[in-house]
Each structure stands twice: as C-alpha cells, then as structure tokens.
Amino acid sequence: MNKIIRLISLFFYYCFAQYLPDSYTPIFGKPSNFIRIFLCRRIFKSCGKRVLNINRHAFFGFGKNVEIxxxxxxxxxxxxxxxxxxxxxxxxxxxxxxxGNNHITADVNTPMCFQGKTENKVTVIEDDVWIGARVMIMPGRKIGKGSILAAGAVVTKDVPSLCVFGGNPAKLIRRRGM
Known part of the structure; x- marks a missing residue:
C-alpha cells in the first residue's frame, strides 16, 4: 500500500504541485507550499515534522532515499x-x-558516453547549513554543521563544520565564530 501511495504522490507532485505558485507568493504561496510538503512526506524516505519550505520546480527523481x-x-x-x-x-x-554520480572516463579508447556512470554516492548536509543560490555539490560530499556555501560555489570536497566556502572550486573563505 505504501508503494502505491508513493507513486500516486509522485504523480501529483510532478504533474501538478511543482507548478503551483512560489512559496513566497502572497495569498497562494502558503497553500502551495503545504501541498508540496504534504506530497513529499509520502515520497521521501523521511521528512521532518516541521519542514519549512519545498519550493516550486524542485526535482528529486523518485525521492525514495531523500531525507530532510x-x-x-x-x-x-x-x-x-x-x-x-x-x-x-x-x-x-x-x-x-x-x-549523484559522474561518468566513467578511464578508458581512452572507448567514447566516454559508452563507459557508464559511477555508483550513486550519498551526499550529507548536516544541521544548520546555509546553501546559497546556484551552488553545485559534487557526488558524495559532506557539508559540516553550521557551514555556509556562498552563491555559485562548486563544492568538490568535503566542507568542515563552521566554515564559509565559496568559488569554483569552492575554497575556505573564513571560519565562523572565531
């Protein structure tokens, strides 16, 4: 039964809810956000009791292993x-x-498009993290507690706790609280 509910929720999310108004739109924003969160509770592996926002056009595939x-x-x-x-x-x-993953590129005699992809890696974003606009996080990275990723950062390595990272590739800008 849970599988059926998940599939129905996925259908309604991708066919309807993702197109609802932005969460910050006056009058219609809050109900739109409520509907998206309602559906994601049935899609994600786990969803916190009080998720603040799942904004429009968020894409997460089947969402089976997404935790928030x-x-x-x-x-x-x-x-x-x-x-x-x-x-x-x-x-x-x-x-x-x-x-989630990269293309395999080791064999120079085979076109890269035929070499396949690496295994999906788990990306972990710890508590109290601020991720700016247009940040790209590469596969399997861990973003430490209390860190900030500046807008446009390309995160290619793990980010320690309480650090501000930015740039391409992302580098330490400063430590927080020191």
Whole structure:
C-alpha cells in the first residue's frame, strides 16, 4: 500500500504541485507550499515534522532515499539526486544542484558516453547549513554543521563544520565564530 501511495504522490507532485505558485507568493504561496510538503512526506524516505519550505520546480527523481530534517527548506528549481540526507535547519537557495554520480572516463579508447556512470554516492548536509543560490555539490560530499556555501560555489570536497566556502572550486573563505 505504501508503494502505491508513493507513486500516486509522485504523480501529483510532478504533474501538478511543482507548478503551483512560489512559496513566497502572497495569498497562494502558503497553500502551495503545504501541498508540496504534504506530497513529499509520502515520497521521501523521511521528512521532518516541521519542514519549512519545498519550493516550486524542485526535482528529486523518485525521492525514495531523500531525507530532510525539521525546519529545513528546498529552494526553487533545485535538483537533488536520489541519495541525499539533509539535516535540520538547512536553508537551500534557488537552483542548487546536488550531483549523484559522474561518468566513467578511464578508458581512452572507448567514447566516454559508452563507459557508464559511477555508483550513486550519498551526499550529507548536516544541521544548520546555509546553501546559497546556484551552488553545485559534487557526488558524495559532506557539508559540516553550521557551514555556509556562498552563491555559485562548486563544492568538490568535503566542507568542515563552521566554515564559509565559496568559488569554483569552492575554497575556505573564513571560519565562523572565531
């Protein structure tokens, strides 16, 4: 029965709910956000009791292994691969892209498009993280508690706790609280 509910929720999310008005639109925003969260509770592996926002056009595939904690948000036009764990109090700006895998490129005698892809890796975003607009997080990265990813950052390595990272590739800008 849960599988059927998940599939029905996926259908309604992708055919209807993702197109509803932006969560911050006066009058229609809150009900639209409520509908998206309602459906994602039935789609995701786990969904916090008080998710703040799942904005319009968020894409997460089948969402079977997506986890999101309390008071967290997914921004507009975000793309999450199907193996992501989002902690509590996470703010995600618009157009964030969390990559799940890469192409295999080891054999120079075979075209890259025929070499396949690497296995999906789990990306972990710990509690109290702020992800700016248009951030790209590469496969299997861990974003430490209390960190900030500046807008446009391309995260190619793990980010320690309480750090501000930015740039392409993302580098340490400063530590928080020091």
């Amino acid at each position: 904690g309390d008071f967290s948000s997914i921004g507009a036009n975000c793309v999450l691969h199907p193996n992501v764990k989002i902690g509590q109090y996470v703010m995600m700006g618009p157009e964030t892209y969390i990559v």
